[in-house]
Amino acid sequence: MDGICTLANDHVYDQLIALLNSIEAIYGQQMPVCIYPYDNNTAQIAAEIVHRPNVQLYNNQDSIQQWDEFVRNVWDSHPTAQEHWQKIGSDKYYRVGTHRRFCAFDGPFDRFVYMDADTLLMSPLEPIFAQLNQNEWVVYDFQYKDLSHVYNASASKLAELFTPEKLQKEIFCSGFYGSKKGIFDAEQKEWMLKNLQSGEASILYDMAPDQTILNYMVMRSGISSYNFAHQLSASEITGCCVTSSHFEERNNILYDKGNRLTYIHYIGLSSKLFSRVCAGENIDFPYRDIFLHYRYLSEPDKRPKLATKPKDYNEQASLAARVLKKLGLAI
Incomplete structure (x- = not known):
C-alpha cells in the first residue's frame, strides 16, 4: 500500500x-x-x-x-x-x-x-x-x-x-x-x-x-x-521553496515558468507565524494566500478577514535574504 x-x-x-x-x-x-x-x-x-x-x-x-x-x-x-x-x-x-x-x-x-x-x-x-x-x-x-x-x-x-x-x-x-x-x-x-x-x-x-x-x-x-x-531538463524543473519569489498562482496551484510545482515548502518560517495569521493577525509572508486557501478549504467561513493594514512578517530582514543566507538552496 x-x-x-x-x-x-x-x-x-x-x-x-x-x-x-x-x-x-x-x-x-x-x-x-x-x-x-x-x-x-x-x-x-x-x-x-x-x-x-x-x-x-x-x-x-x-x-x-x-x-x-x-x-x-x-x-x-x-x-x-x-x-x-x-x-x-x-x-x-x-x-x-x-x-x-x-x-x-x-x-x-x-x-x-x-x-x-x-x-x-x-x-x-x-x-x-x-x-x-x-x-x-x-x-x-x-x-x-x-x-x-x-x-x-x-x-x-x-x-x-x-x-x-x-x-x-x-x-x-x-x-x-x-x-x-x-x-x-x-x-x-x-x-x-x-x-x-x-x-x-x-x-x-x-x-x-x-x-x-x-x-x-x-x-x-x-x-x-x-x-x-x-x-529533469531545464525546461521541466521547478523550485520548491518559499524563498523563490517568481512562482505564479493559478487556481490555488503554484507554477514555476509554466511548470506545476510538486510541493511548496515554507521552510524557515516559524509555526508561530502561521498560528498568528490564523488567529486573525494580518502578517504578510510569501504565498500566504495559498496557505490560507488550503488551511480553510473545508471551512472557508472561518478564514480570518485580515482587514487591518498588513505588516511584514519580519521588518528587519527579508525572507529571501535571511533564509537564503541560512540555507543556500532555493532557486
Whole structure:
C-alpha cells in the first residue's frame, strides 16, 4: 500500500490541516496519510482526524521507542554535539522529536512519500511512486547546493567516507522524500551505530539533527537514490521553496515558468507565524494566500478577514535574504 507521511504535534496544527487539505484536494480521501507524533502533544490532531477516515496518528510505541533510543545513541557518540546544545540552552538532545519521521520505515505503508508539516502538495505524486520501482530513495530538492547544513564539512572523516561526487549528487533535504518500508532493519541500524561510535559521528551536523542522520543512513548504507532535480531538463524543473519569489498562482496551484510545482515548502518560517495569521493577525509572508486557501478549504467561513493594514512578517530582514543566507538552496 502507498501513502503519505508527515510529522506533527499540536503546535503545527494549522500547517498540518493545510497540508492534509492540499492532499485531499488532489486525491480526495483515497490517499492514506500517517502522522508521526513529534511528542505527546497531539490531542487537537487526534480530535481532527476523527473526521478524516484516511488519516491515522501513529501509535506503535515499540517503534517510536526504538528509534528514540537509536537517535540518542547516535548523538551520545558525537564528540561535541551535546556540549554545543547545552551552550545554546537546549536539553541534552536537540529537537529529538524530529527523528520520529524515521518510524515510517516500520509504518503502515509499503511505499511512502514523507512531507514536512510546513509543506503543501501541489501535484499528484505518481512520478515519485513510479520512481520507487527503480530506486529505494527518491527526492526532489536542491540541498546539494549547501553541504554545510547536511554534514560537518570540516570533519576529516567526511572525505574518507564519501567522494566529492557522491556529496554533490546524493545529499538531500529531509523535508520531502519517497522511500519504502523495512529498508533499515535492526541489523543495519546496529551496523551503522557501530560505525558512528567508531568515529564516523564526527561528520554529523548537529543543528539539523534529523537531516544529517537521514543523509548518513541513506548514503552509508549504499541504497540507490534518485533526485529529480538532477534528472529533469531545464525546461521541466521547478523550485520548491518559499524563498523563490517568481512562482505564479493559478487556481490555488503554484507554477514555476509554466511548470506545476510538486510541493511548496515554507521552510524557515516559524509555526508561530502561521498560528498568528490564523488567529486573525494580518502578517504578510510569501504565498500566504495559498496557505490560507488550503488551511480553510473545508471551512472557508472561518478564514480570518485580515482587514487591518498588513505588516511584514519580519521588518528587519527579508525572507529571501535571511533564509537564503541560512540555507543556500532555493532557486
